[in-house]
Amino acid sequence: MVMRVYEENGSLILSGTEDFDLGQTFDCGQCFRWTKCGDIWEGVAFGHALRICQSGDTITLFGVTLTDWESVWKKYFDIGRDYGKIKAALAKDSVMKEATQFGGGIRILNQEPFECLISFIISASNNIPRIKKIIAALCENFGDKITYLGKSYYTFPTAERLSALTLEELGVIKAGFRDKYILAAAKAVAEGRIDLECLKAASCDYAKAELLKLPGVGNKVCECVLLFSLEKYSSFPVDVWIKRIMEHCYFDGEQDKETISAFARERFGDLGGFAQQYLFFWARENKIGT
DNA sequence: CACCAGGCAAGCC
DNA sequence: GGCTTGCATGGT
Numbered sequence: 001m002v003m004r005v006y007e008e009n010g011s012l013i014l015s016g017t018e019d020f021d022l023g024q025t026f027d028c029g030q031c032f033r034w035t036k037c038g039d040i041w042e043g044v045a046f047g048h049a050l051r052i053c054q055s056g057d058t059i060t061l062f063g064v065t066l067t068d069w070e071s072v073w074k075k076y077f078d079i080g081r082d083y084g085k086i087k088a089a090l091a092k093d094s095v096m097k098e099a100t101q102f103g104g105g106i107r108i109l110n111q112e113p114f115e116c117l118i119s120f121i122i123s124a125s126n127n128i129p130r131i132k133k134i135i136a137a138l139c140e141n142f143g144d145k146i147t148y149l150g151k152s153y154y155t156f157p158t159a160e161r162l163s164a165l166t167l168e169e170l171g172v173i174k175a176g177f178r179d180k181y182i183l184a185a186a187k188a189v190a191e192g193r194i195d196l197e198c199l200k201a202a203s204c205d206y207a208k209a210e211l212l213k214l215p216g217v218g219n220k221v222c223e224c225v226l227l228f229s230l231e232k233y234s235s236f237p238v239d240v241w242i243k244r245i246m247e248h249c250y251f252d253g254e255q256d257k258e259t260i261s262a263f264a265r266e267r268f269g270d271l272g273g274f275a276q277q278y279l280f281f282w283a284r285e286n287k288i289g290t
Numbered sequence: 291c292a293c294c295a296g297g298c299a300a301g302c303c
Numbered sequence: 304g305g306c307t308t309g310c311a312t313g314g315t
Contacts, residue, residue, distance in 0.1 A: 124297040176311025239296035
């Protein structure tokens with residue numbers, strides 16, 4: 001089956017989609033700015049707000065033109081990648097077979113690097129509902145207000161805007177001890193000491209080394225930024241959930257994170273990032289390893 | 291009231 | 304080098 005894309009009544013329709021489930025994609029832990037209102041998801045990316053819903057293999061993007069689709073959303077939703085092939089390659093043991101079936105509609109979004117960087121700095125030692133709350137406050141306070149289908153939304157603030165803030169001003173978002181990292185990372189980007197866009201074309205090792213220079217960015221945050229915004233799909237972020245599920249499914253007892261990373265690299269190779277997302281979603285939804 | 295949440299950095303030995 | 308501890312905030 002081939003996916004069809006067309007405009008209808010001022011909306012964009014995707015019909016005959018495969019390996020694409022909006023709920024799984026927005027809920028698998030890779031992004032923090034999508035919320036579900038009834039059966040419609042709404043969010044903001046690349047300065048554009050979007051309301052989108054799904055019924056079976058048909059997805060509707062409200063108020064979106066083919067031009068918007070081509071310039072923003074097609075790449076964002078990673079259209080064109082053969083997830084069926086990825087799942088088949090990963091499903092060579094019973095664990096991945098189950099995880100890829102459970103979250104078979106997950107796609108890895110191509111997010112904005114700066115938003116991704118700040119979001120995962122905020123994620124450190126934090127829980128997902130509160131991460132979302134802090135990011136929402138960040139956007140409402142320091143992003144630009146945009147109007148879409150008669151409703152207001154806020155873009156993610158630029159590095160320039162954030163870098164001009166004081167710690168005290170940033171305090172309204174209640175990020176806690178992470179506020180100084182947010183500010184310092186924004187300054188590094190705004191002053192050109194790191195060029196996030198360039199890292200897409202750079203080697204994985206170089207991109208990783210550059211990101212690790214930033215305050216508040218250690219191995220885990222770094223791997224998330226590489227995977228979710230810099231197209232480094234071999235990245236396998238090892239957080240507390242992944243650590244627990246890997247110990248539960250592939251080891252006998254507790255292991256250090258480096259052992260788990262090495263195992264993932266060996267077993268999943270270039271597909272590490274996809275494996276991580278299937279595992280994360282499956283483990284959290286089914287409370288496996290807890 | 292402890293303890294924990296998609297870690298990280300600084301301070302120890 | 305590895306290992307421990309503090310870090311803001313909010314929810315159980």
